[in-house]
Amino acid sequence: MKWRGRKRSSNVQDRRGSGGGMFGRSAGVGGSGIRIPTGPGGGGLGIGAIVIILIVGAVLGINPLSLLDGSLGTGTGDRGSVSRPLPEAGEDDLADFVAVVVQDTEDLWTEVFIENGMTYVPATVVLFSGSDQSACGLADARTGPFYCPADQSVYIDLTFYDTLRQQFGAPGDFAQAYVIAHEVGHHVQNLTGVLPEYAQAIQSMSEEEANAYSVRIELQADCYAGVWANYIGEENLLEDGDVAEAINAAEQIGDDAIQERTQGVVIPKTFTHGTSAQRSEWFDRGYQSGDAGACDTFSGPI
Template sequence: MRWRGRRQSSNIEDRRGSGGRVVRRAGGGSILFVLIAIGASLLFGIDPRQVLGILEGGQTVSQQRQTAPAGGRNDEGRAFVGVILADTEDVWNRIFSANDRKYEEPALVLFSGRARSACGFASAASGPFYCPGDRKVYIDLAFYEELRRRFKAPGDFAQAYVIAHEVGHHVQNLTGVLPEFNRRRQTLSEREANQLSVRVELQADCYAGVWAHFTQQKGLLEAGDIEEALNAAHQIGDDAIQKRTQGYVVPDAFNHGSSEQRARWFRRGLSSGKVSDCDTFSGRRV
């Protein structure tokens, strides 16, 4: 992906280390909605390491391709994240404006080790996640290396995909999807909540595809970028994660979607670039 030398978002909070500088603070909220995978009954993940709004790896497949840093505190890592966040701002500002709405840009928090959010404490093991309570995306860049090694999902565009997925959750928060899910899940069984969670996650995947559609239109993608994102979607599917961690698959425990579903919904958003094509809630099956 061609990301170097491009505009970086100003909506970054750098909390890495003891002297992290706050560049901007986003508006907060009171929705205590934990999207981190703390357990199979919670919205994100089967175990904290399996959070999936997390989808990416650390290196590109060709030495000629531009590479994003694998993690750690360095300006290049911050620059990469800043450019991708800026791209999502451009896309969603355009889409919201076309529908006579104002897009409220989220903040992105860079942290190392552990960070406090309105949804509780975040750790590197949790992976990137979105907290609707403070409308912020949280990322420890060191997690990219684990995704590259453990999840076999390398590539700068795979890394960008995970940010776009988490921003997709922010869009859902602005449009009322996440508050409604949080309300409904209180009365659902664990199995029913998981099924609804899958629809939430797949829509965020589709929204990431919508972002990728417009990024592709601007001529910013390189050969292999789409394959990196699709591979990441496959590697973090619930079935792939369950096979890797426990050796067998339990469909009733899915809360992000299968490998096939995640890749398919990302591709759907990528193909059309239309938010209307990302309705994962109207059909009986996704």
């Protein structure tokens, strides 16, 4: 993907490093993205408010939506720790790349929302190292990138890209871009009402039914990532092999592929993200059509 020297989003917060980066830890927690009212005069969010949000989140079923299942088991995480190791060499380049991709998603979705008489409010994208606090709970390297509806933020530890390349066999900058576009896809779902509806509906569902619903949510996010890839193509920013990298990534992180790799047995009723075939197909559907309207994963067979 052609990205060097291009416009970067201003909605990326770099919280890597022990100092908390440009944005302090306390400022980062909550921020202005919280949609749950904190009561009159509630300026900042104290620990109490955060606890309440977590409880409300649990009651409403506001779960973080990840790219994967959160069971990477890479052992590279730093669960429970608040330490902030310095960024690895080369990560700044990666941070620039992420910010350009985020800008591209904002340009696309702003356009699509206008076409539909709506207003796109960008997500915040938080880069962290080690672990970080989200309104959905602790973010750490092991969970993989995720979107937290409660603070409308995408959380990503850039070392995940090493995992994607080395353990999932999904190299390439466009595989990395797909990860971001998928998470932003969840933000789009939050704005269109798909996620709130999902959070409500799963309250009265069995685990198996909720899993099946989750698969449809995730496949739509993959389809939206495909729509974004189409947009990049329209802008003449694609390079040879880009789309193949994203499709390979979608295949490598299918539930069946992950279960096969990690537990040697595949249990379809536990799928939450879709099979390799489903994920790559829905990405491709978005890519081929370039139309978010083609991403209805809810009304028919998937």
